Amino acid sequence: MTTTTTKSAYLAGLRDGAPFVFVAGPFAVLFGVLATEAGLNLFEVMTFSLVVIAGAAQFTALQLMQDNAPTVIVLISALAVNLRVAMYSAALTPYLGAAPLWQRVFVAYLLVDQSYALSHARFEAVPQMSVPQRVAYYFGSCTLVMIFWFGCSFAGAALGTALPAELPLDFALPIAFLSMVAPMLRTLPHLAAALTAIILSLLAVEVPHSLGLLIGGIGGMIVGAQTELWLKGRHA
Structure with missing residues (x-):
């Protein structure tokens, strides 16, 4: 393996990750704005983003804190x-x-939905990649997303309530998850897990502190795992 091939792998990751900045940017701005409105100062908002780097968990924790949920519920939910x-x-x-x-330390630190989805798909599609090439691709897929995530979190927190209320920033989260999850629903266990999670989440929508989402997620994982075991037993 040469430096050129490693560089090419990094650039490929950079290219593949670029479209996600259109999701990460508005999503981060929205978090910064909402966190400021919830009473966090600029330092606290940036510490939150730098330490956690998990948009969905950050929004969950922020919402629960605004609802004055018990600390243990906030932590468990996140x-x-x-x-x-x-x-x-x-x-x-x-x-x-x-x-x-x-390298594995930084891989773990930067592991988010986008970096996983892109990297796993690439590694499966190109199994002959060496470990250094895979690491280079992974870091490439993270680079722009992280720059926009931290930068736009800062911008959102700095702007605070100055942004117009009608600005449609909240579209970013559902689009991000749909774009990552939909291509992965390729097997019966995946479909069973997704459908179960959706149904249970809707049925448990009135459960306090948004715990219905946890019920849906746990139920989906159980059904998905059992479906996979059933298929393996059937094939055996």
């Missing part, structure tokens, strides 16, 4: 929303597990 990252990590380990420790 952690539950981020449980998917543990599954992302397990899925990427076969491809990146042999990388040096310092």
Whole structure:
């Protein structure tokens, strides 16, 4: 492997990750604005984004804090929303597990929905990539998204309530998840898990502190896993 091929892998990741800035940017601005309106100062908003780097969990925690939910509920809910990252990590380990420790530390720090979705799809499509090339692609896929995430979080927090209320920034979250999840619904277990999570979340919409989402997520994972076991047993 040459430096050129590693550079090419990084540039490929940079190119593939570029479209997600149109989601990460507005999403980060919205978080900065809402966090400021919730009473956080600029330092607290940026610390939140730099330490957590998990938009969905940050919005969940912020909403629950605004609703004066108990601290334990805020923590459990944010952690539950981020449980998917543990599954992302397990899925990427076969491809990146042999990388040096310092690289794996940064891989873990930068692991978000976009970096996982792009990298896992690329590694499956191009299995002959070496570990250094995979790491380069992964970091390339993160670069622009992270720049926009931190920069726009700062902009949103700095602008605060100066932005017009009718600015449609809240479109970013559903579009981001739809663009990442939809292409992955390729098997019966995936479809079963998604459908179960949707139904349970809707049925539990009145559960306090948005815990209906947790019920839907846990139920979806259980049904998806059981469906996969059923299919394996049937094939056996």
